Amino acid sequence: MVSTTTNTEISLMAHLMRRAGFGASRNELEERRGKGYEETVEELLNPSNQTPVDIYEFLRYYPMWWKPGTMGGLGQAPWVWTMINTEAPLQEKLCIFYHNIFATGVAKVDHYDEIQDMIDMFREKGLGHYKDILLEVAKSPAMIYWLDNNENHADSINENWGRELLELFTMGVGNYTEEDVQECSRAFTGWTLEHKLPRFHMGRWDWEFKFVEDDHDYGQKEFLGHKGNFDGEEVIDIILSKPATAAFIARHLYNFFVEDEPQVPAWSVVPPNNPGAVEFLAKELMDSDYHMETVLRKLFNSDFFKEAQFSRVKNPTEVVVSTLRLVGDSSLPGPDILDWTGQIVYMGQDLLNPPSVEGWHSGIEWINSGTLMKRTNFMSEMISDYSRPGVKSIIDQVSRSASKPEEVVNACLDVMGPLEIAEKTHSELLEHVSSQGDFDWQSSGVTRTLELLQLIVATREYQFA
Amino acid sequence: MSEPTSKDPVIVVVQLSGGNDYMNTVVPHSNSLYRDYRPSVNISESDVIELTSDIGFHPAMAPLADMYKEGNVAVIHGVGYENSPRSHFRSMDIWHTCEPETLGTEGWLGRAIKQIDPNKENVVTAVSMGPSLYRALVAPDVPVATVENLDNYGLLTDISPEQKRDRVLDRYKKMYSPMIGSGPVMEFLGQTGLDAMKGADILNVAPSMYSSTVEYADTSIAKKLKGIAQIHLANLGTRIFYCDLGSFDTHADQLSTHNKLWSSASTAIRDFFDDLEQHDAADNVTMFLFSEFGRRVYDNGAGTDHGAGGVCLAIGKNVKGGEYGQYPSMKEGDLDQGDLVPDLDFRSVYTTLAEDWMRLDPVPIVGGNFEKPKFMATSN
Numbered sequence: 001m002v003s004t005t006t007n008t009e010i011s012l013m014a015h016l017m018r019r020a021g022f023g024a025s026r027n028e029l030e031e032r033r034g035k036g037y038e039e040t041v042e043e044l045l046n047p048s049n050q051t052p053v054d055i056y057e058f059l060r061y062y063p064m065w066w067k068p069g070t071m072g073g074l075g076q077a078p079w080v081w082t083m084i085n086t087e088a089p090l091q092e093k094l095c096i097f098y099h100n101i102f103a104t105g106v107a108k109v110d111h112y113d114e115i116q117d118m119i120d121m122f123r124e125k126g127l128g129h130y131k132d133i134l135l136e137v138a139k140s141p142a143m144i145y146w147l148d149n150n151e152n153h154a155d156s157i158n159e160n161w162g163r164e165l166l167e168l169f170t171m172g173v174g175n176y177t178e179e180d181v182q183e184c185s186r187a188f189t190g191w192t193l194e195h196k197l198p199r200f201h202m203g204r205w206d207w208e209f210k211f212v213e214d215d216h217d218y219g220q221k222e223f224l225g226h227k228g229n230f231d232g233e234e235v236i237d238i239i240l241s242k243p244a245t246a247a248f249i250a251r252h253l254y255n256f257f258v259e260d261e262p263q264v265p266a267w268s269v270v271p272p273n274n275p276g277a278v279e280f281l282a283k284e285l286m287d288s289d290y291h292m293e294t295v296l297r298k299l300f301n302s303d304f305f306k307e308a309q310f311s312r313v314k315n316p317t318e319v320v321v322s323t324l325r326l327v328g329d330s331s332l333p334g335p336d337i338l339d340w341t342g343q344i345v346y347m348g349q350d351l352l353n354p355p356s357v358e359g360w361h362s363g364i365e366w367i368n369s370g371t372l373m374k375r376t377n378f379m380s381e382m383i384s385d386y387s388r389p390g391v392k393s394i395i396d397q398v399s400r401s402a403s404k405p406e407e408v409v410n411a412c413l414d415v416m417g418p419l420e421i422a423e424k425t426h427s428e429l430l431e432h433v434s435s436q437g438d439f440d441w442q443s444s445g446v447t448r449t450l451e452l453l454q455l456i457v458a459t460r461e462y463q464f465a
Numbered sequence: 466m467s468e469p470t471s472k473d474p475v476i477v478v479v480q481l482s483g484g485n486d487y488m489n490t491v492v493p494h495s496n497s498l499y500r501d502y503r504p505s506v507n508i509s510e511s512d513v514i515e516l517t518s519d520i521g522f523h524p525a526m527a528p529l530a531d532m533y534k535e536g537n538v539a540v541i542h543g544v545g546y547e548n549s550p551r552s553h554f555r556s557m558d559i560w561h562t563c564e565p566e567t568l569g570t571e572g573w574l575g576r577a578i579k580q581i582d583p584n585k586e587n588v589v590t591a592v593s594m595g596p597s598l599y600r601a602l603v604a605p606d607v608p609v610a611t612v613e614n615l616d617n618y619g620l621l622t623d624i625s626p627e628q629k630r631d632r633v634l635d636r637y638k639k640m641y642s643p644m645i646g647s648g649p650v651m652e653f654l655g656q657t658g659l660d661a662m663k664g665a666d667i668l669n670v671a672p673s674m675y676s677s678t679v680e681y682a683d684t685s686i687a688k689k690l691k692g693i694a695q696i697h698l699a700n701l702g703t704r705i706f707y708c709d710l711g712s713f714d715t716h717a718d719q720l721s722t723h724n725k726l727w728s729s730a731s732t733a734i735r736d737f738f739d740d741l742e743q744h745d746a747a748d749n750v751t752m753f754l755f756s757e758f759g760r761r762v763y764d765n766g767a768g769t770d771h772g773a774g775g776v777c778l779a780i781g782k783n784v785k786g787g788e789y790g791q792y793p794s795m796k797e798g799d800l801d802q803g804d805l806v807p808d809l810d811f812r813s814v815y816t817t818l819a820e821d822w823m824r825l826d827p828v829p830i831v832g833g834n835f836e837k838p839k840f841m842a843t844s845n
Contacts, residue, residue: 156765156766356553368598369609369657369660373661373665377623432636
């Protein structure tokens with residue numbers, strides 16, 4: 001690997017911002033280096049100190065997004081716009097993290113507002129206790145409808161929510177029996193949603209959680225070795241007391257923030273890449289009563305995190321949002337926001353509409369000939385738009401210090417990352433710009449550099465975060 | 466690899482994602498237990514499209530019933546495997562990989578592609594229609610073109626003029642060429658990039674060559690099947706097509722959802738075969754429909770929960786129409802945890818498709834020897 005910088009502080013800060021956020025420009029990285037790594041971690045963990053995104057700014061341009069009453073098919077754009085403009089990127093990263101675990105989709109729910117409400121909840125509570133998030137999810141009308149808990153009755157249970165709570169949201173396959181699934185489902189009988197009003201002319205009214213006492217099974221349950229007249233909250237407490245749950249959530253954290261793991265269905269069979277790290281996170285989860293802020297602080301300050309640079313394939317949201325934040329001038333909610341939202345979908349991540357309750361398969365499974373094409377085409381188009389301030393700034397920084405082909409290649413790789421690329425890739429980039437000699441910043445220098453930037457975002461290495 | 470001819474066998478797999486309800490797809494209308502188990506979620510006697518005195522299709526499947534009566538649809542009963550986990554993901558994995566015991570990463574069709582085109586001479590031997598690649602098609606070193614929209618398919622299409630784009634693409638090709646010792650992920654990326662480039666060049670010709678009087682409906686399955694028709698008619702040597710339709714996970718509101726799904730599927734399938742027929746290109750195409758499991762025998766008042774045994778359909782001129790296997794017994798004592806017990810292993814069905822239709826060695830594809838239901842005209 002060729003590393004273009006000897007500045008490990010900047011590399012580390014860039015790594016942190018790629019993982020806990022959506023990357024950062026070189027100017028921002030320099031500023032953050034002044035503050036220090038641990039201070040930056042604290043800043044990310046305390047989003048309330050940042051000015052929140054003014055969603056009304058967005059709604060002024062798109063009043064039809066006003067809730068309640070969303071028109072079908074307009075769902076993800078306000079969230080994507082928030083991600084592009086937020087000063088508290090970890091909050092949005094956590095929304096993606098939880099959305100991928102508690103994957104709930106409009107294909108069935110048919111009500112974007114309700115899934116957006118879930119995302120808002122993740123934003124608000126994502127750094128708190130996992131139990132609170134589980135409880136909120138269990139009471140989310142979107143989730144209740146998605147996993148049919150409104151059909152889970154005292155006299156005839158529907159196992160859908162009970163099973164996925166255990167299989168995908170907390171413990172993973174192999175840590176419970178079919179009886180546990182049924183007993184778990186019994187505990188959540190009567191947890192339903194307020195009757196849906198029909199659509200009115202612009203969309204749907206809000207749904208609400210409703211507990212129907214008459215439809216709740218108050219009988220004794222035997223669940224994971226415990227006996228009692230449990231309700232849903234008590235079942236969640238029992239689940240969280242099991243080490244298997246901490247290990248499962250720990251692996252989710254590791255997979256999302258540290259390094260690509262095999263897909264979730266493989267976890268009952270394939271051990272973690274770094275069992276020590278997952279054990280460490282699991283212990284922190286148990287010790288902190290699943291306090292996510294505490295655990296994330298340990299994660300970002302750990303050696304295993306710092307050593308895991310470029311070991312994750314960027315997910316489509318990261319590709320699009322980090323590109324837009326890098327090139328700049330994306331804060332006005334113009335018509336482009338619809339295309340940008342679509343781009344994430346074309347790359348395989350239809351936010352608010354995951355392929356199944358399992359969420360998206362990640363890592364290398366983001367890549368196939370179609371999605372690689374979409375990624376490359378989008379990034380290439382954006383990074384070569386010289387009218388964007390971020391692009392202009394990159395060119396300015398490069399042109400200040402470089403004019404020989406090799407200097408320009410290295411400066412671009414440094415300002416864009418700093419990136420680590422294979423020697424062969426480096427020599428290809430160099431060869432591409434060498435034939436035309438030194439860069440003349442008064443004439444063709446800018447165009448040549450834009451072409452070079454297009455090639456850099458098209459490299460294999462640029463797919464990694 | 467021999468030069469592909471237009472008459473090489475082609476398979477089109479349509480995956481019914483979410484667990485299609487067997488009992489309301491192929492309705493055992495004369496069995497009184499059916500109505501006992503399904504007080505709320507049933508197809509009324511008058512709505513069933515009767516095929517035989519025992520079974521009939523869902524009313525939304527009229528176009529498929531016509532094809533059945535013409536002898537071009539095989540109904541393969543009671544398909545599944547032992548100890549169904551009743552989990553979508555695990556079950557779909559099993560159908561995709563043929564690994565019910567351990568976790569498989571290779572898909573059965575991925576292995577089939579390898580047999581068809583061992584030297585990767587054609588990057589469009591298999592085409593997956595949709596945003597993501599199905600695990601059934603995944604195998605190491607096997608390219609699959611993943612096409613979402615055939616009309617805008619290409620790499621770095623924003624770069625102009627053409628001369629500049631060619632220069633950048635040429636460099637891209639070099640950057641993506643094999644890099645020794647770079648690890649499996651980098652190698653995969655490299656190969657994928659090169660395949661994408663090559664595949665786009667080939668597939669770009671298909672829409673421009675296509676003309677037809679068939680008007681497909683504006684549904685997702687119709688769009689996918691139209692794309693498949695365009696590629697097939699362009700004669701690019703594609704042998705395996707894959708697409709999906711869903712979600713069939715009808716725990717609630719089943720009657721209306723199931724109806725919509727089968728209505729869009731049946732219409733699109735009829736239009737697809739009409740389109741091929743019009744171009745004299747139907748006689749080497751077999752379509753195969755499956756789902757990861759059937760649904761529970763008892764309804765839950767509004768829908769049905771995850772079950773076990775399901776039904777597969779094979780459609781086309783080379784299919785020997787009719788029923789294969791037995792409808793699993795619905796008697797109380799014969800059910801497993803309330804589910805139909807599959808008595809035909811899904812790998813048996815794959816074996817027929819691989820050996821009798823695709824003319825491949827089925828053993829490595831499905832991972833063993835399985836007795837074949839003989840639903841292809843070429844079965845003996």
